[in-house]
Amino acid sequence: MIATATKGSVLQERFPEMVGVMVVGGFALTLGELLLMGHTEKIQTLAVVMTAVGMLATLVGLVAPRFRKLLAGLLIVVAAGGLFGTYEHFEEAAEHREKAARQELERASQGLAVEAHAGEKRERKEKQGIPPLAPLSLSGLALLGSLGLVASKR
Numbered sequence: 001m002i003a004t005a006t007k008g009s010v011l012q013e014r015f016p017e018m019v020g021v022m023v024v025g026g027f028a029l030t031l032g033e034l035l036l037m038g039h040t041e042k043i044q045t046l047a048v049v050m051t052a053v054g055m056l057a058t059l060v061g062l063v064a065p066r067f068r069k070l071l072a073g074l075l076i077v078v079a080a081g082g083l084f085g086t087y088e089h090f091e092e093a094a095e096h097r098e099k100a101a102r103q104e105l106e107r108a109s110q111g112l113a114v115e116a117h118a119g120e121k122r123e124r125k126e127k128q129g130i131p132p133l134a135p136l137s138l139s140g141l142a143l144l145g146s147l148g149l150v151a152s153k154r
Helices: 010-036 042-063 065-109 114-127 136-151
Strands: none
Touching (some): 010 042, 010 136, 065 136
């Protein structure tokens, strides 16, 4: 049974800190996913670094109240990193589409049957499945963490 929040309840008193804990967990899960996906080549490393910075900044802000405003600012930088990642994802997806179109034209000009390459085409589509808005999860977590740190009164 779910208890309702009354005035002065733990939920109301500690809500910003609870948000912070959830944000740390969100960053930890995102970091794990990035590492499991092998998102660690060249510019992709920036996502891993920004996610780790966001997680650590939020965690330190939860235990060191005097640094919260500074860390909230750092989380704003992490949020900007998510916007940059979104730009990179859109660019990479466009490059994949251009490469696929060039390969298709090349095959057609060589007189190869397009139908014979259906399996290869499906494989390319799977590889092109770059989620363009995925980095915005980093931005959302960072902004939520920043608000949680600023709103915390303890």
